[in-house]
Amino acid sequence: MDTSEEKFYKLFDLPYAYDALVPYISEKQLNLHHQKHHQGYVTGVNTAFEKMDKARSENIDLDMKLTLKDLSFNLGGYLLHSLFWNNLIPAENRNDKPNGELLNIINDEFGSLERFQKEFTATALSVEGSGWAVLAYCKCTKRPLLMQIEKHNTNIYPAFKILLVLDMWEHSYYLDYQNNRSKYIEAFWKIVNWEKAGERLGRLTL
Numbered sequence: 644m645d646t647s648e649e650k651f652y653k654l655f656d657l658p659y660a661y662d663a664l665v666p667y668i669s670e671k672q673l674n675l676h677h678q679k680h681h682q683g684y685v686t687g688v689n690t691a692f693e694k695m696d697k698a699r700s701e702n703i704d705l706d707m708k709l710t711l712k713d714l715s716f717n718l719g720g721y722l723l724h725s726l727f728w729n730n731l732i733p734a735e736n737r738n739d740k741p742n743g744e745l746l747n748i749i750n751d752e753f754g755s756l757e758r759f760q761k762e763f764t765a766t767a768l769s770v771e772g773s774g775w776a777v778l779a780y781c782k783c784t785k786r787p788l789l790m791q792i793e794k795h796n797t798n799i800y801p802a803f804k805i806l807l808v809l810d811m812w813e814h815s816y817y818l819d820y821q822n823n824r825s826k827y828i829e830a831f832w833k834i835v836n837w838e839k840a841g842e843r844l845g846r847l848t849l
């Protein structure tokens with residue numbers, strides 16, 4: 644079995660300090676979210692691969708339904724969090740609105756930035772239980788669209804490119820906002836990294 648590190652996932656450092664998003668996200672909340680929760684998915688996805696590696700090297704059957712569900716949950720959790728950290732930026736460094744092509748597609752689809760933010764906020768607010776609000780983009784129709792991801796691993800339109808995500812799991816906001824999801828989403832708009840979302844639109848792959 645090849646156990647070289649490159650075959651496994653790693654928890655990367657955040658692109659800013661743990662206290663850089665204060666007062667919108669506290670140092671304690673961000674530290675916990677990254678070090679404990681995101682780390683949990685890194686460990687989970689690597690464990691799933693180790694189990695598959697072992698079964699394959701010993702020629703033991705895998706329960707594919709269970710294996711792939713576990714893999715999808717943990718890999719989804721790992722990837723969505725990696726996107727999420729890059730969707731945030733310290734308030735003092737951010738552009739207060741999107742520009743270029745991202746602004747164009749938002750205006751074309753939603754009519755205005757305000758209307759997009761209203762719909763995205765409602766998308767996030769109405770996530771049932773644990774999940775994500777997502778702005779994605781269809782390369783065929785060249786239209787952006789909103790979606791909700793339940794937990795980390797369902798309701799994804801294959802091959803749609805994700806531009807922007809908002810973590811609506813309680814673990815992402817509960818220390819700071821308790822059950823006040825609206826206040827958390829309001830804070831998100833103060834630290835959203837429009838530039839990164841625009842860059843993702845310009846790139847060909849995830």
Ligand code: MN
Nearest residue numbers: 680810812815
């Ligand atoms: Mn999370």
